[in-house]
Amino acid sequence: MSTSAPRTRHPGPRRAFCPFCGRAQTDTLVSDVSGPEGALCVGRCAAAWQVLAALRLCEAESEPVAARKRAESEAQGPRAPALSELLLGRWRAGDWTVSPEDLIGQL
Ligand SMILES: [Zn+2]
Secondary structure, three states: OOOOOOOOOOOOOOEEEOOOOOOEEEEEEHHHOOOHHHHOOOOHHHHHHHHHHHHHHHHHHOHHHHHHHHHHHHHOOOOOOOHHHHHHHHHHOOOOOOOHHHHHOOO
16 A cells, blocks of 8 residues: 655745735745734725824823713723724725825824
8 A cells, every 4th residue: 555645735935915905915924024014015004004093092091082082981882983993994995096195194
């Protein structure tokens, strides 16, 4: 009997995936990127990521936003999404009506 053990196929080097849209980066390997930002698509995803990072920073430091969150957690009602969450949801859904390239200039 010459049944050789099934050869475990060596998976190729792992491709990095864009943390924003989830697209595989054909010429970027996981081993090449140091953080999630490294695998972002050039252009729109990178711009969107930059805008959201800046917005989250503003939201984290904003007293009105903090006050609203406190009020919402006390009321235990539905929480209104922050601007960064709204935009993230829209962009991930493919709605680019508000473009990150425009927002970058305003931040
Ligand atoms: Zn992307």
